[in-house]
Amino acid sequence: MSAASNLLKHHLQQRQIQGATHIALRPGTLAKVQGLSRKPATREPEPLKPIAVESAPAARRILDNPPPETKKAGLLEVAGDTIEEKLAALRAMAEAWEPARALESLRETMVFAVGDSHASLMFIGEAPGAEEEKLREPFVGPAGQKLTGIIKAMGLDRLQVYISNICKFRPAMENQGSGNRKPTAEEMRACLPFVLTEIDLIKPQVIVALGATAAEGLGIPGSVGGLRGRFHSTSGISTMVTYHPSYILREEKINGGMDAKRAVWEDMLKVMEKLGMPVSDKQRGFFKTK
Ligand code: URA
Numbered sequence: 001m002s003a004a005s006n007l008l009k010h011h012l013q014q015r016q017i018q019g020a021t022h023i024a025l026r027p028g029t030l031a032k033v034q035g036l037s038r039k040p041a042t043r044e045p046e047p048l049k050p051i052a053v054e055s056a057p058a059a060r061r062i063l064d065n066p067p068p069e070t071k072k073a074g075l076l077e078v079a080g081d082t083i084e085e086k087l088a089a090l091r092a093m094a095e096a097w098e099p100a101r102a103l104e105s106l107r108e109t110m111v112f113a114v115g116d117s118h119a120s121l122m123f124i125g126e127a128p129g130a131e132e133e134k135l136r137e138p139f140v141g142p143a144g145q146k147l148t149g150i151i152k153a154m155g156l157d158r159l160q161v162y163i164s165n166i167c168k169f170r171p172a173m174e175n176q177g178s179g180n181r182k183p184t185a186e187e188m189r190a191c192l193p194f195v196l197t198e199i200d201l202i203k204p205q206v207i208v209a210l211g212a213t214a215a216e217g218l219g220i221p222g223s224v225g226g227l228r229g230r231f232h233s234t235s236g237i238s239t240m241v242t243y244h245p246s247y248i249l250r251e252e253k254i255n256g257g258m259d260a261k262r263a264v265w266e267d268m269l270k271v272m273e274k275l276g277m278p279v280s281d282k283q284r285g286f287f288k289t290k
Contacts, residue, residue, distance in 0.1 A: 076197045083117045083201050090197055094168050099190040106169035106187055107176075109133045113164035113198060120275055121156070122204035123147065124195060125244065126213040127167035127187075129180045138163050139245075146245035147210070153286065154268055155277065162202055166217035167191045188217040199235055206274050207234050208267075211244030228267055231274065238274055242267040262287035 076093060080086040091112045100106055111128035114137050123139075131141030139147045148158055167183035168191045183191075195217070199207065209215040212224050218234045220227060220241060227241040242264050251257035265287050272279050 074193055074196050075200050076193050078197065078201075086201050087113075087117055087198070090194060090201070094191075094194050097168075097191070097194070100169055100187070103187060103190055105172055105184070106167070106190075107133065107172045109136065109170065110168050111136050111138055111165065111170070112168060112194075113162060114138055115158060115162035116160055117162065117202055119160060119162040119202060120205040121160075121208070121271065122162045122164065122199065122202060122206070123151075123208045123210060124214045124218065125163070125165045125210045126217070127165050127180075127183045128170045130170070130178045133170045138165050142249055143245040146248055150245070150264065150268060153265070153283070154272055155283070162198070162204065164195055164198055166195055166214050168194055182213045183217075185216070188213075192217065196235065199237065204237060206231075206271050207237050207239040208271060209234075209239055209241045211247065212241070214244070215239075215241040228263060229270070231270075240267050240271050240274075258287065 076090060078086040078089040078093065080089050091110075094100075094112055095110050097110075109128075111132050125139060125143075125147075128138060129141050129143070131144070132138055138144070147163070151158060151161055166188045169187075171181045171183045171187060173179055173181050207218075209218055209220065212222065212227070215222070215224070215227055215232075218239065220232045220234070220239065222241075224241055224243050224247075228243070231238040231240055233239060243260055248257050248260045248264065251260040269279060269284065272283075
């Protein structure tokens with residue numbers, strides 16, 4: 001899908017959200033728009049892969065006896081006629097999600113997701129950090145700026161993709177300050193029904209798991225080095241695992257980060273090809289060794 005088509009699609013979705021039911025289109029544009037609507041997915045969700053669960057007996061009880069709305073293949077039942085309405089209902093459910101709250105190891109503020117609810121490309125990170133918690137939007141801090149740069153290099157912008165996290169709350173630490181820690185397997189498991197339901201509603205063509213923690217949360221265990229460069233499957237959807245933008249930031253400080261950036265970019269070129277996006281010679285040449 002071209003950038004122009006994507007922008008047109010986004011504009012039409014915004015108008016629909018704003019309440020427009022009819023929009024006059026020039027001849028020819030209609031055909032383009034119709035070409036944009038994706039085929040209904042025929043994928044069957046794969047059964048949830050179990051993640052090892054640690055301690056916390058109260059949460060353990062809730063996770064072993066999930067509320068009735070989670071029982072269908074790990075997905076949440078949400079009310080609404082449109083994807084936007086269902087995502088809004090899902091977001092409201094996440095605010096009050098008892099299995100996550102009962103752990104008492106996650107902070108109060110829920111950070112949901114951002115982007116196009118009809119996106120073909122979905123990025124999944126691990127958990128919000130300090131900046132994300134403040135703005136209640138995923139990937140807005142330094143790692144977020146790096147991710148936004150990667151998305152731009154692909155010829156897209158943040159509004160054309162969907163960005164979410166495995167864990168919807170910032171993991172708590174003693175003397176937290178601006179510090180962050182990775183979510184535990186138990187914390188990810190408590191939030192997993194949300195990301196699985198987001199995937200089920202949005203039906204992206206490709207998922208990018210940012211870092212080994214996000215991949216593990218999606219049931220793809222291993223190191224990024226061992227997993228990256230090829231597609232895996234999340235509920236039947238092609239999933240590329242690549243380095244987390246924070247890893248690039250760390251590597252930049254140590255050695256300029258060229259190897260990490262090159263690896264991520266090679267993965268993104270594969271994602272673009274899978275999505276049928278045009279790849280220019282300039283894009284193909286980024287980070288190429290002579
Ligand atoms: N890192 C993540 O994994 N997610 C965010 O939202 C921000 C930083």
